Each structure stands twice: as structure tokens, then as C-alpha cells.
Amino acid sequence: MGLKLFLKTAFSRLWLVVLLSVAAALCVGLFTAGLSVPQFESTMKIMIAGAEGEGFSTSVFDEIRSAQLIGADFSEIITSHSVLSSVINDTGLKGDVDTLKELIQVQQIQDTRILVITVTYTTQEKAMEIIDSLQRNFKAKLAAMGSPQSFMIVDEPMVHIKPNGSYYILYILLAAFGGMVLGITLNFILDEFIKRIDSVDITERLLGIQVIGVIPNSTLHRSDKNDK
């Protein structure tokens, strides 16, 4: 099958391809815009601080290495069962610790002692409440553990809506593309199964010859009948 014939068959029912593409894009667009729940993110930055009057280490490299290790420790403590249980008790969240853990993300900024804590939730107030409770309970946990390290708040908790615009457009484009592929596939299937010569386009495409005339059925009665 040549490219020309392939394209001709693929878009033989252009209305079908366009219809399916638009319908798929509309469905996905409406679903993502109207039915999906908006997500809010509250973030705060904390800096790991050593015990009063103590540095972390003697050399810069050792200091960085120590910061990485302490950062990893802090991440584990923040998302520990005891801290999260306390957060659930404070905020009255429904669900268990594992569910809450999925909403919390702790990241250490490279070569620093700064941790970024992010809480994602469906309401702005609750996201703020969780992150506040988290830092309080974390601080209490460190104190309870008698840890020589503490933390300082670099950025107070802030809430913003989770950006998902790029995904939104991507989903619509993907849906439109999927609709187009479906339309083209249907064109091939229809051409395979419904082989009936009923238009100039189909005649030319299937037979590979040009149509030079289309003759309609006459609806008149014979004139000689009247003559008689």
C-alpha cells in the first residue's frame, strides 16, 4: 500500500477522525478540569542546627557528609510512626499513618543542611494545619530523644495550589491523539468490512481509477406513455 493510498484510506471519513479526536479531548478536558479535586501544597524549609557551640566536623567535606547523614535521619524521624500518629491526633485526620506518610515529602537540598518539607492535601487549611503540627511534633520528638541536633525554621509554612496545568494540556493532547488513532483504525476496519461502492471517493480509492461520471436514476415516467 502506497503512502498516498494509506493516507486516503486513513482519512477517508475525515468527519469520523475529527469527531473522535474532539470527543476524546473534550471528555478528558472536562474530566480533568471539572471532576478532578484541586491539590494544595504547604511547604516549609528548616535548617539542621548542631548542639550549641559545636560544629559538625573539622573539614568541609566531613561537614557535608555529616549534614547528609543527619538530613536522612531527620527525614526518617519526620515521617516516623510516632510523629505522624501525634499529627493525626492533633489534626483529627481520618486515615492511618501510611496514608499520611504518602502526603508528606521531605527533601534535602544538595550540599546544604536545609530540608524542604512538603505536605499535599485537598484543602488549604488542612495542609497548613498538618505542616504546623508536623514541625511541632518533630521538635518535641527530637527533644524527647535527647538529640544534640535541632532545627531552625528558614521559611515559615506557605500554601499554594499544586501546579498541574502542563499535565492538563498534555492529557487533552494525548486524548485528541488517541481519538485520531481510533478514527483512523475505524476507517481501515470499515473499509475492510463495508466494501460497497456508493460514492466517487470510495470508487476511486478501491478501484484506483478515476470516476468520470455520475448518473442519477431518472424519476420521470416515459414520455411515450403520455403520447399514446
Add this chain to the structure above:
Amino acid sequence: MTNNHVSKKNSNSLVQFEFETDVQEAYHFLRGNISFYERNNPLKTICVVSHSRCEGKTAVAMNLAVSFANCGQKTLFIDSDLRKPVYEKRLGSTDKGLATILFRNDDPNESILNAQVEKLFYLPCGRDVENTYEMLSSSRFRDVLDRLSKEYDKIIIDTPALSNVIDGYEIASVTDGAIIVIRNRFPETQRLVNMVKQLKMANVNIIGAVLNKVPMNEYRRKYTWYHDDWQVSRKKKASAV
């Protein structure tokens, strides 16, 4: 110029029938397209073929012949279906025809009839014969066509259905071009594809296809925008007056 066209149902004459404007225009388009085609490939002898019977091949062939004749071209319509003559019965018994020309070496001019349209002539198929394929594939048939080509501007040949007998392919291969008549909503596409392949294998110059028996409302909806526009504007003018 007259606008007489032929109905296959017409019982006792070739040309008595008046079509509505759409049908006449459709034949004008067909003739026009053939004329455009002729600018690059001159066509003296044109055969009209179809896959099976009842596709309207004979009516298309005859009306095309009428259309050429109406244009002032001296046209000969040949009924070459030696096995099943179509117009033979309607015109009464005509012993003389293509069969006798080929079988008995008769003079073609003795068999050619006037078809009641100016500049249109008709060569019936003649009496029934058995060895039709041998006759049509003989050099005699080509000689007859060559001779008639010198006397007429256009020769339109109505052939037997290609699915039934080989005669149609034989005739098509010795003409300048073939027109394939296809009935609208013809379901057996693969057979048509095979027929086109077979025609190409026989070195037939396929001029193009004619989609026949399209329902009038479908034809007007799909193919006659200009005509619709013209009718609307005419109605508007009439209502304004």
C-alpha cells in the same frame, strides 16, 4: 441541438425519452470529461463495460452515443452482445448486424441503421451465433472497427457483462478506451477490483468509471451544488417578482 436521451425500457424505438435536467447534465458531464481526456489520448472507439448485468451499461452507452451525436459528431452505436442482444427485440428482427458482418463478411454499411437522432447510427448485433469469442477475437473484427473508424467520428460499443463471458475483455482490448459502468451500492467490491486488474492485464485503456443509478435525492445532495444554487436563486427571483 436536441436533448433526446434513451431509456432502456423504451419498447420499440431507440430514442424517445426526455430526462429531467439533472440526468441530461450528468451525461453532458460524462461527455465533457471524455472530451477532456481526449486532449491527451484521442478516442475513436469507446467500449462500455460492466461487471454484471443490470448495471445500466446499455443505457449509459446509448445515451453517451446520443450525447456525442447531439454535439454534431457522427456517432455509431454498436451492440456487440452477440449472445444476448438487447435492442434486437425492440427494433424487430434484424438478421443483419455485427454477427453477419463477421461471419459472412457482409458489408457493414448494409447493416447500419439510422437511430432516429441526427448523426447517430446503430449497428445491431445480428442473429445469434455460437462461436462469438472466436469471431470477436478475429482480425476481421479489428478490420471492421478500423474501417468504421474512418467513417464515423465516434464509435460507442455496448459489450456483454464481463462476469459472464470473455467477449467483453476481447472487445475492450481492441478499442481505444473503456468506460466501466458501476451500479451505485454495488456490494461485491473485490470482484470489481479483480475485473479492473483483468482489464489492465488485457492492456485495456481504462478511461474511467461511471457511477450509475444513483438515487436522485442522493445525487442532488452530493453532486449538484451548482444546480441547487441556481435553483435557489431562481426561486428567489421568482418570489421577488
